[in-house]
Amino acid sequence: MIKGMAVTAKNFFGSYVSKERLPTVQYPEERLKPQENTRQFPFLVFDGDDAQKGLRCVACQICEKECPPKCIYIVKSKDKKPDYKGQAQIYPATFDIDISVCMSCQICVEVCPFDAIKMDTEFELSTDDRFGGLLFNKFKLAKSNEHYHKIHPTEATEVDGRLAEEKAKAEAKTKAAAEAKAKPAAAPAVPAAKPA
Amino acid sequence: METLEQIKARVEALWPNARLELIANESPSGQRSLLVDNASALRIAEFLRDDPELHFDYCSNVTGVDWPELVTQTKVKKKTVVDGVEKEVEETVETRRPEYLEVVYHLYSIAKKHGPVILRMRTENRADKANVPSLTPIWRGCEFQEREAFDLYGIVFDGHPDLRRILMWDEFKDFPMRRDYVEPDDYEYEPTPHDEVMEKAKAHAAQGGKP
């Protein structure tokens, strides 16, 4: 038993001396720095400054279908707005996530084809409004790309790189199509269409 | 380990009255099972446990499955004579799978380290004749799992030493895992309703909210 007491004593006095023996963090005065990969609840990414104009989400409803506890509710809009590639896309008129149901499984992030929904790291979200307080709508969920860079720097840089690449490809394609269209207009000596 | 056909042949040689059937399995796992009739199930189970070569002393898993009645209509092309001319006509053939509840046992052998052998037993119907013999006297480990199958499906195990509800509370009436189970309609607040839940929530709100 003396041996046991020696171990306890080592741990007890050691806790004053070495950092490893003292794992307790005096929350909330002291907070641990969250890891980069931490995931809590989803948020919608928007590029640029305007939260609604730059929203990447195109209301394809894939995340809604794949969500296991079905906590996402999307209503598509009737009109369209241009996305980062310049094409006109529909956007979500309503995008609700009930974070009291959400289990932070990240499946919505994995299946989104547009990198529009990502995981946030904020967890101090308690509220005393039992029904509406934990239902996040589009405006509360939309956070800027800068915020995304701040919380997940490596992921955000990778996503930005991929999106820039796709944008460049799309621009190159439109340029090539425009040039192809311009060519026949400049040389009308092409033979006329054959009879069907 | 012997194949399922060999085991089936041995059992049929020992008890000619037993009716066994090999159920195929088309998935890549290839785990086929043996359907035994309820009257001889206890003897077959004891044979599987005590036979020196098979020695299935460990019942790993007992599962209840609900198969409601399924009527499928398939279109079949048949050649018939219509008005003196032979034509190919499409007919709809109805196949009916009767309703039953099924219990599936996965057996392994700890002594011989082989397995699994999968046994199945079916009840006659899902209403009043939902009885199968209990294999708890053979493998004690079936005790809690058969109680769970009774609790969630309503399969009555004859010969079980203590058949009562295990996961639901004792006064509960329905059988939750059945395919036709209707959950109680007391949604307090449905923030992100989808599909059937949306229909139910709308109907519920139309009736005036919480019960």
Next chain:
Amino acid sequence: MSVFAEMPPKNYELLPKGGDADGELLEISMGPHHPSTHGVFRMDVVLDGERVVKLKPVFGYLHRNHEKIAEGTTYLGSMPYTDRLDYFCSMTNNWAYALSVEKLAGLQVPERAEYIRVIVAELTRLQNHTCLIGFFVQDMGALGTPLMYAFREREKILDLFEELTGARMMYNYMRFGGLRCDVTADWLARLAALVEGYDKFLDEFELLFNENEILLARTQGVGILSKELAINASITGPMLRACGVNYDIRKVDKYGIYDRFDFKIPLGEHGDLYDRFMIRVLEMRESIKILRQALRDIPAGPFMDPKAKLRGFRPKAGEAYGRIEAAKGELGFYLISDGSPNPYRYRVRPPSFINLTILEDMCLGQHISDAVIILGSVDIVLGEVDR
């Protein structure tokens, strides 16, 4: 004939009727809210003085009908729900489910993914057993200090998992045909450092307890389980091996790539509590061995089968039963598919639930305080018992 014939008659009217019984037998409900029952678990015990005469386990307080939820969700959507079965060992739950689906659909897993699966599974086993030996001595009255030492080590493993998957307990990491994301060389280096430090922690912990008279007196000869009863009652995992039966699914089924690793299976002799405790400590040392070998041999390569699909996954009609050696016993998943994106029947074979079958038999005749630590040694997690 069967061992069942020798068991006491199952008569669940707990208090015998009649005047003679008054003042002699005491019925206690160790109710669902109890610090020692490892979750919302209730035991109705009938005591004669301090000895247990009857014991009836009651559970179902955490029943969420996971199996029915899975019938309404896609195969991938059930993966986060499997995390919540045995909430201490999320990774092994995920692996058992992924294994069953891969058996059902015939998917292949690349080699690097198999090595990473072994690494995270053994880490899970380590942290589960660490947690368990902490809780075990806590149940015996050590009032928290050794538990906190155990949790301190467990935190290191959880930090590693958080870096890898993003969450501390609910990982949702395995996918059908591989993993969700790859590990970095950085992570592997940190893991190697952790593995080196773990032996030291185990030595220190053993120093606390190996010669402690209180532990020895309270656990040796208590809660004995015979070999035949254990096999007949479908007990698996460390409880079975404590009775002396050499059955470890990692060696029998050789799922994944476990046949490439060199590790021993510790076996007990008497089947009492002390054996179960020591087996878990020895299993931790074997897990550390496996981790070292895996870290040495892990190859480069893809972490996901390129043919596997995330969305629109529809396996062919059929059924499959896949099982692994989880930290608590044999965890199996039985899936019946009818070709649709949702499973037709989804069944979890829970080790904790089945290991509770002989709880009464082990506790009869023991003191009530021993009943508490016998329950602790069965190592139940209510998420798995109730699903």
